[in-house]
Amino acid sequence: MVPDSHRLRALRASVAERPTLNLAYRIGVGLLGVVVLAAGIVAIPYPGPGWLIVFAGLGILATEFVWAHRTLRWTRERYRQVMDWYSARGLVVKTLGALLTVAVVLATLWVLGTFGLVDSWLGLDQKWLHGPLA
Template identity: 35%
Template sequence: MRLLTEPLGWLLVGVGVVLFPLPGPGLLLLAAGLVLLAEQYEWAARHLRAARAAARDGALGSPVRTVLSFATTIVLALGGLLWLWPGWSWLPGGVWTGVGQLVSGLAGLVVLLRERRRRDGARRAAAGRLPTSGMLGPMETDS
């Protein structure tokens, strides 16, 4: 497997670096390459952990950033609906641009919600208050 993932990882990193200053998926390709290389190299895993932490703190570091992150992804998803609206067919890119933007916005919301939930769980665990829930009862906090 390493015979396939390592060259592919380096290829994605290289193409990502070249495309990074241009409009397009440069950062995404760079991150995908780093994910593949992190399976083989500790330095790549270390950089990937640092990048994830920086992205998480940038999006959810404060209540204002959290609200802005959620608002931006919602606006992105709603903007994609313009391309899908019947009267807005004059927008460049056609229907698939709208689909891509809508899917990107929804994926961003899923990632934000998952990270927010993970962060809240880590805070509760650090405070020693792990939530418990019964099958039929509401969430309770053990004190």
């Protein structure tokens, strides 16, 4: 029995032999990778897997594009360096980082009108909670 990775390589090779199908495949991979990458970039300041989604998007793109492969390697190395630096810092820097994260999350929730939605559920009628986009 042929391992799955060999089957996938054979399938990709057969797609590559057909120029129109290959172009459509590359466009599809590019679109999917850009959507995943954009979602990851949006998610970075929030608690959760923002950077993981960024790396997944770059990984998808790297399957077809050399520039994405180089960018993925470069970004992973810089991420590792920043995390090593951050881990070596004291409690003050880590606390400031956490407070900055909380501030970014609260600011974006306000801008998007999330607090105004909760305000309307509770019937408080506080206009300042609705944010500029609400």
